Amino acid sequence: MPNTGVVGERRESSLNAVGGHVEIAAVSTVLGGVEVLHEIDLDVRPGEVIALLGPSGCGKTTLLRSISGLERIGTGQISVDGRTVASPTHHERPERRRIGMVFQDWALFPHMTVGENVAYGVPRGTDRADRVREALAMVGLAGLDDRMPSTLSGGQQQRVALARALAPQPSVLLLDEPFSNLDTGLRVQVRAEVHRLLTGVGMTAIFVTHDQEEAFVLGDRVAVMRDGRVEQFDTPAAIYDHPASAWVASFVGDANFVPGIAHGGHAETAIGVVPLLEPHHGTVDVLVRPEHLVVAANDAGLGVVGNVEYFGHDHIVQVDLDDGRRVAARAPGNPHVVRGQRVSVSCDGSVSSAFVAE
Secondary structure: OOOOOOOOOOOOOOOOOOOEEEEEEEEEEEOEEEEEEEEEEEEEEEOEEEEEEEOOOHHHHHHHHHHHOOOOOOOEHHHHHHHEEEEEOOEOOOHHOOOOEEOOOOOOOOOOOOOHHOOOOOOOOOHHHHHHHHHHHHOOOOOOOOOOHHHHHHHHHHHHHHHHHHOOOEEEEEEEEEOOOOOOOHHHHHHHHHHHHHHHHHHHHEEEOOOOHHHHHHHEEEEEEEEEEEEEEOHHHHHOOOOHHHHHHHHHOOOEEEEEEEEEEEEEEEEEEEEEEEEEEEEEEEOOHHHHHEEEEEEEEOOEEEEEEOOOOOOEEEEEEEOEEEEEEEEOOOOOOOOOOOEEEEOOOOEEEEOOOO
């Protein structure tokens, strides 16, 4: 592979721009008689990188296509920099919205060179050659404009798709599962490079993913979606530490739910007293993250180790409790218990969320 530079390196370029402000207010969409989006509200600040996170079929790609203009909305309004681009009575064409889009399969034209692909969306009458050169340099592919897409690696093709989206100087960039076609190792490398690029040029970006790790690593804020609704929109830390629902808690990370009886600021559970984030009374399910559980060898303990998963930097211990439940504990370094060993399980005292038991 040629030395193609560093993606995201800050440089003076006509492509550098202040990102746009995207406002989505009460947007609902019905496709084929099914309500795919329901009363979506999002306010994306200039220069933010936002992740739309959710399981397949939750509506996140439909929302992205609605912002880009590829889908019409049924109710509500979408605005970019204060200009309404979509409402039930107004639908601005995609090419007029100043929004770039990188598709899941990159959608490069196989019969065009890299340079021709990048130039495709640049309006005539502008200095297209300069735009192409700057966009390719920005993504670390300087000098590859005469190559055909088929001669490039998967990571390089993904960068070409990104350069093509940046060349028309959009105020907002949309990315639909942009790293899903890359091998695991390359995915981690390319997503870090793309993040440096987006933040380096101050681009407002909204990307779709079903990968919680990807959303948390790249997103300044994350919109967790389920069944066409936004369940929670906040920073990764706030979503992980203070999930809005039990479903969000289980979707964004490993979660142990331990039944208990709440007495205001704490709950009594089989693993001991657990302090609560918010006061509750009565029967609850207490969320205890694996890193907040402590497991120790104890012949009189609450359960038996069912499995140990060792990752080098940390490990996970699966414990089968005597009441039939299985919980997971995560700790750094080497495990100190083995499969089949009887152990005690307790909370380390961290404050936990609780949800009314269903």
